[in-house]
Amino acid sequence: MTTKRSAVPRPLARQLFVEAGHRCAIPTCRATPLEIAHIVPWARVRRHEFHNMIVLCPNCHTRFDRGDIDRQAMFRYKELLRLSDPHHVAPDDPSPRAGLIRAYRHFQTQIDGWRKSISDLSAAIALGSTGFPVGNVKRCAGRASIARAATDKLGELGGGGIVEAADHVFDWHRRWADDVVDLKLSAFNRSRAEYELWAEERFMSFVALHEEVCESLDLDPTELDFFESERPERDLPEVSLGTLGLWPTDA
Secondary structure (H helix, E strand, O other): OOOOOOOOOHHHHHHHHHHOOOOOOOOOOOOOOOEEEEOOOHHHHOOOOHHHEEEEOHHHHHHHHHOOOOHHHHHHHHHHHHHHOOOOOOOOOOOHHHHHHHHHHHHHHHHHHHHHHHHHHHHHHHHOOOOOOHHHHHHHHHHHHHHHHHHHHHHHHHOHHHHHHHHHHHHHHHHHHHHHHOOOHHHOOOOHHHHHHHHHHHHHHHHHHHHHHHHHOOOOHHHOOOOOOOOOOOOHHHOOHHHHOOOOOOO
8 A cells, every 4th residue: 555645845845945055956966947855765764854855956866766876975965965054954953864874984983993903902912022012902992992982872873773783893892802902812813714703703793783774774785885985895795804804813
């Protein structure tokens, strides 16, 4: 059974047109006449919401519907409109999707920085001959604190399954860091098979978080980059373990 699509309320339409300056929201276009588009299709969300709607010219609207412009890019165009106006036309709108995406990217950046510090600590312990590397331990602990704050912020904005999934990613790295500091043999000497299982667990924790974030955003997991642009662009199932920066300690 289909639900009849309701008309966009006039006050909401006015906000959208004013936000875009009565021009197409894509900066390199800015053409007229104009149409209102839902970024996540109305057929999926069944509601008119400011943060999910944008003003486009008929040509850009058609290109978007056809897939020439992807949904992630359209959310970025929407965010650019908000950032370009210090007196945002909808001050009561929290732009939840943009905020959640920013928190997700920040979380990834901080977790990756922590990963590198744990790896550096592990290498310093394994290769060092001048005593325990206290400086590396302090840097690792500092990175852990920053990653914890990023985890909490992501959970605050996402809630529900995102909290659990983000905590799982954080806890995986915490256990790794603890094993390195405690000088557990398993942290320094793995067979290839043990390494593959260890790295796969980390990878799947990121996959689970990505799926939770996309579900919260009403996006298919392929519609949001798994990592930001500095990561190789590829479909989720094709992301290799090496992409995550994990390398075995032995062959």
